Amino acid sequence: MILVNTDYISGKTFEMLGLVKGSIIQTKNIGKDISQGLKTLIGGELKAYNEMMNEARALATNRMVEEAENLGADAVVNIRYASSAIMGGAAEVIAYGTAVRFIESK
Numbered sequence: 001m002i003l004v005n006t007d008y009i010s011g012k013t014f015e016m017l018g019l020v021k022g023s024i025i026q027t028k029n030i031g032k033d034i035s036q037g038l039k040t041l042i043g044g045e046l047k048a049y050n051e052m053m054n055e056a057r058a059l060a061t062n063r064m065v066e067e068a069e070n071l072g073a074d075a076v077v078n079i080r081y082a083s084s085a086i087m088g089g090a091a092e093v094i095a096y097g098t099a100v101r102f103i104e105s106k
Contacts, residue, residue: 018071021095024093
């Protein structure tokens with residue numbers, strides 16, 4: 001599966017199959033929430049939350065790819081990510097794009 005954030009793939013002609021997306025709402029455990037909350041008092045990178053968001057993006061991407069595979073897609077173009085806070089320590093991440101199937105040149 002080819003994944004790109006552009007609306008084209010060099011050298012490929014394709015037909016659009018439709019919008020595909022994957023999302024997840026993820027949180028860290030209470031211990032991590034407390035430690036990260038204390039970290040905000042002294043400053044610095046919130047590594048546990050950074051890891052959480054990286055995991056969430058990967059899971060959202062995998063779910064988007066599964067949806068594209070179910071449509072028979074060869075690629076997903078114009079991929080975008082969005083995130084929003086659901087509650088303290090919990091975030092939703094969504095990955096979305098357009099599933100496409102390659103057209104053979106004759």
